Amino acid sequence: MEVYGSSGVSLREFGCEQSLLSRPDGSASFIQGDTSVLAGVYGPAEVKVSKEIYDRATLEVLMQPKVGLPSVRERSQEQCVRETCEASLLLSLHPRSSLTLILQVLHDDGSLLSCSLNAACMALMDAGLPMSCLFCGVTCAIDTEGRIITDPTAAQEKESRALMTFAIDSKEHRVLMSATKGSFSVNELQQCIAVSQSASEKIFQFYRDSVRRRYSKTL
């Protein structure tokens, strides 16, 4: 089980734009290489009585694919994103309210779930919702030769033996959510987690830079 030095493992270039839509309370688009996801947040807003929770806000995540109607795959991705957000948002500050997070896939070139997580985090920040920690998503793929590739493209994902996405929190770099596909050993899993943790550093630094740049004129 090799682990490549610095040549095979890199994160594609990121881009992020905040507050690009006027209607949602918070919006952000996150781009990783060619994969781009647009996230919009509405909240805290009024909730349907059937969905209200007495002591917390109800978070709803909707994922819209580019072509066709949402299917089971989108539902499972929605669940992953929702569980991550629920772990980091301070939901008890807004009881009996609803928070809606809508993710629109603009282009899918691999690492879609982690791009969605990053876009979701930036949109939640843009909306000003209170969070206990930030989170980011990192995807690792193990190819047929046992090498770890971070942030794979769609072509790399197709040829990989295993694909894992982790949501890492910003305070202690622990794993908030993991979604895996394929077969791999326990050792490989731990290595991928370690790689994701070190990659998440870069992403959090990017968040900080974006937000600093954004508020550079007002602060």
Add this chain to the structure above:
Amino acid sequence: MKITFGTDFGCCFVDLGKTRVMAQVSSELVTPKESRPNEGIMFFNIELSPMASPAFEQGRQSELSVKLNRQLERCLRNSKCIDTESLCVVSGEKVWQIRVDVHMLNHDGNLMDAASIAAITALCHFRRPDVGIQGDEVTVFSPEERDPIPLSIYHMPISVSFAFFQQGTYLLVDPCEREERVMDGLLMIAMNKHREICSIQSSGGIMLLKEQVMRCSKIASIKVSEITELISKALENDKKARKAGERCGFAESMPQERITALKMDETPVEMTDVTEKANDIVHNADAPPQMVPSPVVPIPGVGQVGQGVQSTWGLEEDDEGEEEENDNSGEEQDEKVTRMEEEKLESREGDVVEISDSEEEEVVILNPEKVSKNTGYTSHHKGAAATQKRKRK
């Protein structure tokens, strides 16, 4: 108004003021309709994404969504702007189905215009895979093998909306969301640059005079020619950029000068101490918990996992007795558990096993090889009853 294109063919973003819309065109080979065996199929779908406005709900076919869908269909399908006969591959068997999905991203008024511009631009931008026919064989070439070919489009119908206020006294072109909310009525004219009207729709119940409609159509023709210019220029620029090999897509079109946007280049990830860290963690981790018994296949088609718990299903008199027993102490429970485990061990070897110590009349001893279906059922059944009993405690 701004038009940008995505990375793959057929993806287009239109910004009309603050209204933002994305259209994606995709193609698929399907069997044609019975009534038209040598024409392709066009399918339009406008998605009012909940992102566009808090009033839009996921999945609900609201009135507005039905109206927009119908208008777009009339505008593009009934005007025959796309040559559907060229989409035929094998008459009566295989034709191309072109699907246009329009997603509303931000609703700041005049969704219809934005949707029609996005749809027609995406159709012009789209390239479908090339198909080769040799006698009976049909080969669909992938984009790498042969360049995909564009659709044949006769003309570009574009819709222009007018909002009326105070019984037709005031007229606004391209209303924004607030203006739409207070307007009396809406007139939508779909035209192409050859000054042919493709569709007119008046809603809201305002009564318009002939001169007003004529005036609106004149305004519409000017607007449509401007918009068509803009679309052609955008398509040209995109074609040039793709030919020159530049990277195209949403990523590239992101404005860099704004402070709300930031880009970072490709960065390597530090991986030097990853192996040691991982080995440490695996070393220090606890041993995994005891695994469940592996499945047994008594006869083909039947899978069985575990033997179930020792059943405590019995008649009413036994109930009380057993409840007393259970109330006594936990030690008895442990004994029971060990007894059950021993029984389990015995039974795993596939011997004839007495699963229940109930006092029912006929204790049926089932041979796993013979009637294992029943075994599976009874043990599950009794297992369920056993858990029920435990709950009652």
